[in-house]
Amino acid sequence: MLEYKNKKGGITVKIEINENFCKGCDICILVCPRGVFEKSNKLNKRGIYPPIPVNAEKCTKCNLCVLQCPDQAISIEE
Numbered sequence: 001m002l003e004y005k006n007k008k009g010g011i012t013v014k015i016e017i018n019e020n021f022c023k024g025c026d027i028c029i030l031v032c033p034r035g036v037f038e039k040s041n042k043l044n045k046r047g048i049y050p051p052i053p054v055n056a057e058k059c060t061k062c063n064l065c066v067l068q069c070p071d072q073a074i075s076i077e078e
Contacts, residue, residue, distance in 0.1 A: 012078065013056065013077075013078060014077045015053045015075075015076050016074065016075045016076075017050055017051060017053075018072075018073045019044045019045065019046065019050050021072060022046075022048065022050045022051070022071055022073040023048065023071055024049055024050060025071075027065075027069060027070065028051050028068065028074055031064045031065060032064060034055065034059060035055055035058065036054070036058050036059050036065070037051040037052065037054070037055075037065065038051065038052060038054045039051060059076065061078070063076060
């Protein structure tokens with residue numbers, strides 16, 4: 001599981017991507033209005049390039065990525 005934390009205005013936003021569930025469809029990259037995600041340049045154990053939140057500080061916790069992920073591989077917490 002990949003975990004990314006961003007501290008913004010005293011609030012820590014934690015974005016978790018479960019690589020065991022992710023199939024690399026990139027829907028999260030496409031639906032994010034803030035451009036938080038990009039495709040990784042490293043293959044995971046399943047042979048896919050999972051998304052990574054390269055701009056985690058831009059995350060507003062709108063949860064579009066969570067809602068649109070067909071594999072329920074993404075979670076966002078405070």
